[in-house]
Amino acid sequence: MGLVAGGLVVAVGGVLFMAGAETDDGESDDFSADTSGPFFNPSQRDWGEGMCESMASLKALQTDSAKKADTFAGSPDSVASAYLTSASSALEDISRKFAAVDSLTRIPETERLRSSYLREIDRVRPEVRELSDADGLAGLSTREKTGRAERVTSLVAGIKEPSPSWDQLTQEDRWFETAGNSPGCVKVRQAERAKSGPSEPPEPVPPLPPAADGASLGACLDGACEVRVMKPEADIKVGGLTLEVTRDGSKVTVVHSYPSGGAVRVNLSEEGARGTFGRGGDATGTVTVELKGVNRNGAVLRINSSLPPG
Known part of the structure; x- marks a missing residue:
């Protein structure tokens, strides 16, 4: 050429x-x-790939530790011993990986990120090594080994991500964005997605039954209505009485507060559940609220009143 x-x-x-x-x-x-x-740029590519591989190893250790944290109690002491050995070995390897990433001093943020991870890992590494030492484990009871394993899971979980984080830098800085798209980083992300498998589809939301008056809460003023309540909180006036409606998941709470003090509260959580309210004192007539249906998006209420006009 x-x-x-x-x-x-x-x-x-x-x-x-x-x-x-x-x-x-x-x-x-x-x-x-x-x-x-x-x-x-070769140095940019190598730095990005080294960081991606190191961070992925740390994430894998933290994920594994979190899964095992509640499994030691009641298990043979070999379970705790095996975890201690593997966690200590993994942490030593992760420390070496971060240390091996080239220091790009011409871009200070790269070294700050790398050294921050390394400091956090080296902060807990000596204690993890001591707790996992084979000679130190010899002769310990199952309970003592379990305690050590639980302590190590806590130490691993406590390794903090630097701020600004890798994700923040790749979103805000073109240099980091490019480094994060190096072939090695792409492979790491693909491997993580393959390992996690397809996400579970969300549970379908059952449809609400039809409401004769739609979402028009004002239709209840005359004492008879069938309305759809979509907001988490709503006030419904029925004659001269006000109902405070609150939705929380699949439960609907209806409250009527009396001017003289006190209140009546009814929880409706099943289709067909009802609550009855009155004005109190010598007033005659009642208001009945029936739950026709509810899902996480809304509720349908049927309201009937024998109150005189308010």
Whole structure:
């Protein structure tokens, strides 16, 4: 290949783009099928991949520790011993991985992120090593080994993510965004998604029954209505009486407060459940509230009143 006689090489945030380069024989020197695609700076690519692999190893250890935290009690002491050995070994390996990531001093934020992770890991590593020492475990009771394992899970969970975090930096800084899209980082994300498997689909929401008056709560003023309540809290006036309706999941609470003090509260959680309210004192007549249906999005109430007009 001859020398470049013309063309332009542009570096943007550590990513190289080549446009219109020509060789000395006048032909285009095409380094990529897509001329707008990034050419990773090798140090940027290696740094990003090293960080992605190190962070993935730490995340895997923390996830595994969280799953095992409640399994030691009642299990043979071999379960706690095996965890202690594997956790200590994994933490040592993770420390070496972060330490091996090149320090890019020309971009201070890269070193701050890497060294912050390393400090957090090295903060707990000596205690984890001591608690997991095979000689120290010899002769301990099952309860003592369990206590050590539970302590290590707590130490691992306490390893804090730096601030600003990797995710924040990749969203706010073009250099980090590009590093996070290096081939090694993409493979790490693909492996994590494959390991976690497909997410469970959300449970379907059962439909609400129809409401004759729709969502018009004002229809209840004359003493008879069938309305859909969609807000978490709503006041419904029935004649001269006010009902305070609150929805919480699949439960509906209806409260009527008396002017003289005191209140009546009714919880409705099943279709067909009813509550009856009166004005109190010498007033005659009642208001009956029936739950026709409820889901996490709303509730349908049927209200009938024998109260005189308010």
